[in-house]
Amino acid sequence: FFFGTFTLSYDMQGATDTYPRTRFKHVDDDLLCCLCNGVPKNPMVAPCQHVCCPACLEGWHGCCPQCGASWSPQEWGPPGRIVQNMYKKLDILCEYSTSGCDFSVKFGNLEELDEHLAHCPKAICRCSNEGCTFEGPRDTIELHEQKQCEHRLVYCELCDTAVKYNAIQEHKTSFCPMMEIECTCGQKMLRKDKEAHLLRCPHRVLVVCPVAGCGQRIPQGDLETHISGSLSMHFQLLSVATQERDSTISRLADQLTQTQKKLAEAEEKIANLEADKHEQSWYGMGLWRRDEGCRNVWTIGNMNQRLKDATLKHQASAQRQPGCSVYVPILLWSPQYYTQASFGYRFSLCLNISVHSVGLFIHLHEGEYDDQLPWPFNLDYTVQLGTIQSTITQRDSYMHYTSQGRPPHELSWGWANFCDLNSFKEALQNDSIEITAYFHASHASVTPHHNGVAAGMPMGQHHYHQQGVPTAPQQQAIQSHQNHKAPKHHPGIHPGQMYAAVGQGY
Ligand SMILES: [Zn+2]
Ligand SMILES: [Zn+2]
Ligand SMILES: [Zn+2]
Ligand SMILES: [Zn+2]
Ligand SMILES: [Zn+2]
Ligand SMILES: [Zn+2]
Ligand SMILES: [Zn+2]
Structure with missing residues (x-):
C-alpha cells in the first residue's frame, strides 16, 4: 500500500462539496464517490475510472477504494470533459425537496440553487416576531406570524394599542386605560378615570x-x-x-x-x-409781638383774601339756611399769648367778621402761671384797631363768674360790634391789620377814647371741644396751636344770637 498525503488539486471554493445522491433525480452509480456514495461537485478520478470526492480522498492512501488498484495520490485527477459534462447535466433538487419543494437545477448551475433558497417556499425560516423562536417552512411562516404566533402584535379592541398576543389579557386586566374597572367603593369606571375618582372616592x-x-x-x-x-x-x-x-x-x-x-x-x-360746620373759624391766625410801650400787638396778613373768603362763606351759609336773616359770623382767632408776653394770664383775641360789622373778643385760657397770679382776674384792658380804641373795666361785670376762684373754663368778654366793616377795611395797611391789646391795673372810671361806652359783658360758660373737620388754613393753625379751644354752640342756638347777648361795643 502506498501511504502518503493526498493533495487537493482543486482550489476553487466549494471544491470539497459533496451532495447525497437523494438530492438528485437520477444519478448513474459510476458518478458516485466510491467511499461516501455522495455526488461530488468536483470529483477526482483514478486511472481505473473510479470516482472519489476530494474530501474522502484526503488522508486516503491512494489505492482505489472500489477496485483496489494501487495508485499514488498524484495519479488521481479531475475527470475528462465528457465525464464533467455528465456531472453538469445532473438535476440537483432543492434541499427542501423532502418537504415538498420540487425545484431542481442543473448541477453545473448550482448558484441558481442559492438564489432559489432565498425564496424557496419550503425553506425553514424563523418567526420574525420579537421573542419568538418558532421555525417553519416559508410558505407557512406567514400564517404563523400573523395568526398563530404568541408573540404577534394585536390591537386591543378597547384602546387600540398594539400589544403582544400573549400579553393582551394582562394588558386588559392591569393596564388598558379603556377597561372598565370597579373601585372598592363599588363605583364602576374606566381605568383612566380612576385617579380622578380617588379624589372623591368615599373610601379615600x-x-x-x-x-x-x-x-x-x-x-x-x-x-x-x-x-x-x-x-x-x-x-x-x-x-x-x-x-x-x-x-x-x-x-x-x-x-x-x-x-x-x-x-x-x-x-x-x-x-x-x-x-x-355752620361755624366758620380760622385758628391761630397771624403773629403776636410786644411793642416798646409793652403793648401786645397781633398782626394778621393776607387780609384782603380773608375778607373775600369771609364774603364767600357768608353767602354759602346764607344758602345753607335759606330764609335765615342772621349770617354765620366768620371767626379769626389769634394765637394764644400771655398778658406780659412771657408771664401773666394766657389769652387770645377773636376777630368776628360779620356781613357789615366786625366784633372783637378777648378769651382767657388756662395758662402756665395761673398758680402765681391773683384770682379772680381783675385787670382792665384796652384794645385798639387802627384809630379805634376801646377799654373794658372787667372788675364788676365778671365777678359773679369768678367768685369761686379760678374760672373752670375759659371766659370771654368783648364787643359784638367793635366797628363797621368799612372802618375795618380803612384800617388795613399793606394787606395787614394790627390789633393792639394791653392790660393795666384796673381803675374805677372808664374814659373811652372813641365814641361810645366800653361795657363788655362776660359770656356764659360754654362747653369746649376740638372742631370737627377743619379747612386747610384751620388745619395749619391747629397743628401749631393744639391747645387752643373754641366754644361749641348748642345745636339750635345760632351763634349770632349768642353774641347778641353781649353788650354793645363803644
Ligand atoms: Zn466521498
Ligand atoms: Zn478502481
Ligand atoms: Zn426549494
Ligand atoms: Zn412566532
Ligand atoms: Zn387596551
Ligand atoms: Zn371608589
Ligand atoms: Zn362623630
Missing part, C-alpha cells in the same frame, strides 16, 4: 364628622356607620355644644346692645359735627 376621601364637638376624620363612605354607631357619645357632645352655643348667643347679644349704643352715640356726634 376623609370627612370630618359633622356632629358638633366630635370632629373625627372618617372615610366618607364610613360616615353613616360612624354616626349610627356613636349615638351615645354624640349625644353627650351635642349637649355640651348646645350649652356653649347658648352662652355665645347671650355674649353676642350683649355685644350687639353695646354696639347699638355706640352707634347711637356716634350718630349723635355726627349730628353735632354737622351742626358745628
Whole structure:
C-alpha cells in the first residue's frame, strides 16, 4: 500500500462539496464517490475510472477504494470533459425537496440553487416576531406570524394599542386605560378615570364628622356607620355644644346692645359735627409781638383774601339756611399769648367778621402761671384797631363768674360790634391789620377814647371741644396751636344770637 498525503488539486471554493445522491433525480452509480456514495461537485478520478470526492480522498492512501488498484495520490485527477459534462447535466433538487419543494437545477448551475433558497417556499425560516423562536417552512411562516404566533402584535379592541398576543389579557386586566374597572367603593369606571375618582372616592376621601364637638376624620363612605354607631357619645357632645352655643348667643347679644349704643352715640356726634360746620373759624391766625410801650400787638396778613373768603362763606351759609336773616359770623382767632408776653394770664383775641360789622373778643385760657397770679382776674384792658380804641373795666361785670376762684373754663368778654366793616377795611395797611391789646391795673372810671361806652359783658360758660373737620388754613393753625379751644354752640342756638347777648361795643 502506498501511504502518503493526498493533495487537493482543486482550489476553487466549494471544491470539497459533496451532495447525497437523494438530492438528485437520477444519478448513474459510476458518478458516485466510491467511499461516501455522495455526488461530488468536483470529483477526482483514478486511472481505473473510479470516482472519489476530494474530501474522502484526503488522508486516503491512494489505492482505489472500489477496485483496489494501487495508485499514488498524484495519479488521481479531475475527470475528462465528457465525464464533467455528465456531472453538469445532473438535476440537483432543492434541499427542501423532502418537504415538498420540487425545484431542481442543473448541477453545473448550482448558484441558481442559492438564489432559489432565498425564496424557496419550503425553506425553514424563523418567526420574525420579537421573542419568538418558532421555525417553519416559508410558505407557512406567514400564517404563523400573523395568526398563530404568541408573540404577534394585536390591537386591543378597547384602546387600540398594539400589544403582544400573549400579553393582551394582562394588558386588559392591569393596564388598558379603556377597561372598565370597579373601585372598592363599588363605583364602576374606566381605568383612566380612576385617579380622578380617588379624589372623591368615599373610601379615600376623609370627612370630618359633622356632629358638633366630635370632629373625627372618617372615610366618607364610613360616615353613616360612624354616626349610627356613636349615638351615645354624640349625644353627650351635642349637649355640651348646645350649652356653649347658648352662652355665645347671650355674649353676642350683649355685644350687639353695646354696639347699638355706640352707634347711637356716634350718630349723635355726627349730628353735632354737622351742626358745628355752620361755624366758620380760622385758628391761630397771624403773629403776636410786644411793642416798646409793652403793648401786645397781633398782626394778621393776607387780609384782603380773608375778607373775600369771609364774603364767600357768608353767602354759602346764607344758602345753607335759606330764609335765615342772621349770617354765620366768620371767626379769626389769634394765637394764644400771655398778658406780659412771657408771664401773666394766657389769652387770645377773636376777630368776628360779620356781613357789615366786625366784633372783637378777648378769651382767657388756662395758662402756665395761673398758680402765681391773683384770682379772680381783675385787670382792665384796652384794645385798639387802627384809630379805634376801646377799654373794658372787667372788675364788676365778671365777678359773679369768678367768685369761686379760678374760672373752670375759659371766659370771654368783648364787643359784638367793635366797628363797621368799612372802618375795618380803612384800617388795613399793606394787606395787614394790627390789633393792639394791653392790660393795666384796673381803675374805677372808664374814659373811652372813641365814641361810645366800653361795657363788655362776660359770656356764659360754654362747653369746649376740638372742631370737627377743619379747612386747610384751620388745619395749619391747629397743628401749631393744639391747645387752643373754641366754644361749641348748642345745636339750635345760632351763634349770632349768642353774641347778641353781649353788650354793645363803644
Ligand atoms: Zn466521498
Ligand atoms: Zn478502481
Ligand atoms: Zn426549494
Ligand atoms: Zn412566532
Ligand atoms: Zn387596551
Ligand atoms: Zn371608589
Ligand atoms: Zn362623630
